[in-house]
Amino acid sequence: MRRLPVYMLVDVSGSMIGEPIESVKSGLQMLVSALRKEPQAIEMAYLSVITFSSQAKQIVPLTDLASFQLPEITANGCTELGEALELLCTCRDKEIVKTTKEVKGDYSPLVFIMTDGIPTSDPSEGITRFRAKKWGVAVSCAAGPDADKRVLEQITPECVIELASTDPSSFAAYFKWVSASIVTTSKGINVSGADADGLAQLPPPPPEIKLV
Amino acid sequence: MGPLKKISVAIKRGLSRLLHRNESESVKADDIVKRSVEPDVAAHPPAAIEELGGVRIEERGSSVDEQQAKDVPIPVLPSRIRLSPNLTLGKEPCYIEYFLTGDIQLDQEEYLSNTWQARQVEKGIRIVPKAAGELDIPIYYNNGACVHFELTVNPDIDSLWQKNEPGPNLIAFDQDLIRLKTGHKNILARDFQDFQLIGASRRGRSHEHAGAFRDDELGYWADEATGRYAFFVADGAGSARFAREGARIAIRYLEDKIGSNVTEALWNIADNGDTPGGEVGKMLVALAYHAMCQIDAFVKESNTEDPNRKWSLKDFNTTLLIAAIKRDEDGAVRVVSFSIGDGATVGYTGDRVEIMIAPDIGECCGGTRFLTMPSVWKKASEDWTEFYRARVFSAHFTPAEAKKLWLLLMTDGVSDPWFETESGLANLERWRNFVDMELLGHGDGQAGLDSSSKAETNAERLWRWLGFSMATHYDDRTLVAACPFGEGAAIGETTVRHGTNDILTGGNDL
Secondary structure, three states, X not given: OOOEEEEEXXXXXXXXXXXXXXXXXXXXXXXXXHHOOOHHHHHHEEEEEEEEOOOEEEEEEEEEOOOOOOOOOOOOOOOOHHHHHHHHHHHHXXXXXXXXXXXXXXXXXXXXXXXXXXXOOOOHHHHHHHHOOOXXXXXXXXXXXXXXXXXXXXXXXXXXXXXXXXXXXXXXXXXXXXXXXXXXXXXXXXXXXXXXXXXXXXXXXXXXXXXX | OOHHHHHXXXXXXXXXXXXXXXXXXXXXXXXXXXXXXXXXXXXXXXXXXXXXXXXXEEEOOOOHXXXXXXXXXXXXXXXXXXXXXXXXXXOOOOOEEXXXXXXXXXXXXXXXXXXXXXXXXXXXXXXXXXXXXXXXXEEEEOOOOEEEEEEEEEOOHHHHOOOXXXXXXXXXXXXXXXXXXXXXXXXXXXXXXXXXXXXXXEOOHHHHHHOOOOOEEEEXXXXXXXXXXXXXEEEEOOOOXXXXXHHHHHHHHHHHHHHHHOOHHHHHOOOOOOOOOHHHHHHHHHHHHHHHHHHHHHHHHHHHHOOOOOOOHHXXXXXXXXXXXXXXXXXXXXXXXXXXXXXXXXXXXXOOEEEOOOOOOOOOOOOOOOOOOHXXXXXXXXXXXXXXXXXXXXXXXXXXXXXXXXXXXXXXXXHHXXXXXXXXXXXXXXXXXXXXXXXXXXXXXXXXXXXXXXXXXXXXXXXXXXXXXXXXXXXXXXEEEEEOOOOOXXXXXXXXXXXXXXXXXXXXXX
């Protein structure tokens, strides 16, 4: 069975304490609930959540939508984005099934990265490793005015989006768009039989989200 | 007997035993265990959903009296408890039981709401969801505590899949001519002396849900007197607006032209060793090329008729599989195949799998080539040998093999779920399972093809079977099969059917 793997990278550094992290939690929950209404997403989409602050942790391994449960998330610490990218690549190597002569593997994974600040230590190694791999769709989101857009442009040059603020409605719009993107991608894959090939297929972002 | 066995035995004995559980069958309170119960559902249709299997969670806790006796402060129950795993409507497990060991009880026997129900079981609670969603279930205990149980309930996925008709936007966009030619169902059925031809083509879940058209097509030609036959299958590209018309034009053209072009004389010219398929193979290539030209002519004609259309050959992208067959007087069978695109053309005799296709799948998934791609034909001019080698195959079956031969052409909507990869296609075991179980088996979801039934009956069975449900496999399904039902078939009966149901009347979708 060919799965559509989706990795969510979420900044849980100290600056997210309070309303922002609550918005992220409810946003993730809303994302999962929305996907659960689409039969194609339910059967194909597998979701993983990697959080990063002073450390990167895969708090939910690649899991089918029906079984998915979001654990507690607390915000604290700095912003090790580079480590998150390295962890993402490690998880990908471990979890993604490759196509071989015997078996048709997973579709190229989708990645949605979100941060509200500046990486604490140099993320270059993580970025290099990330860019060396093939992703179906890779999107970075700069949450709020303090986020480092230039770093994100190095990670996902094809698509960086920006939330004007870190208020709840902006986060809600972001997660809603991510959910629509996943559904559109899963439907597109079924039509063409091919991997998601970049962003031409994604729905247009709502007004709260600006393309950078 | 372990506790798990006790519970499943209890269920097997009858539903009433579950309601009146006696002491000897209750689970030992000391055990902290999470279990899933799998009852024998077929034997005991459930009177209530909760009588099917569930999940049982036990936690150590203590009663008010125990605490007071030990002179220990009364523990506070957590105000929220997240239950695990998530449940799915229509699937086992369908309830969760949560136990606190000791004497803590619910403050009432039963709780009811629109979306869930809960009741006291032994010394715990059984929660049965009735609707999908994120459930928040407040339960009161007799020590005054209120616990909110959080439970995620997934919807029954079959209830989410819809069957929709193409909407007015799709039909108005089209020309009437195209709309009326396409139906959601097409069937081939013909009884021959030595074999039975059946074929069926239907929409997959993706097109049904989206309210789109069937993009696959099938066809055949036969002249039993000279032992010449031909089968065709085409898979219109999902991304091409009029893909189904491309598939249809190609196949109708081939049905019309193949008889007068792949003649007996052509079959009689012996293969030379280097080019398997010989003259017949070359003729199939020529016919495919002309089929492409037919589509191109239709595009140009349509654009002339209405310059606003601006249609292109790409809008009609389709794959194409052809199998030309010659049955010799001694009963031997020769097959020459041609293909552009994915899918499968295979001869199966029970002992041998003859793969007659090298599917175009490009470097990574999704590099399918199409009949209508000029680059494919350009390649034919640039490197004819390579083109021919990749697209024309030839096979020979002895009279004994021919008696057991299944010749099948299918689109990837059938080959992907059942064979997955090229090596899957070459796997004899998979074929045994596919033919003996899926096609000939009479079990649930199997086609039940029967050598003593007429072609039309078997074709309907095939069509029904093609509706098989398999997660992530939503493509249109098409299969043409020459079945070795010669001896048992109703000889002398020839029923030919090209069923194209008008979609406006809803078709015969089952």
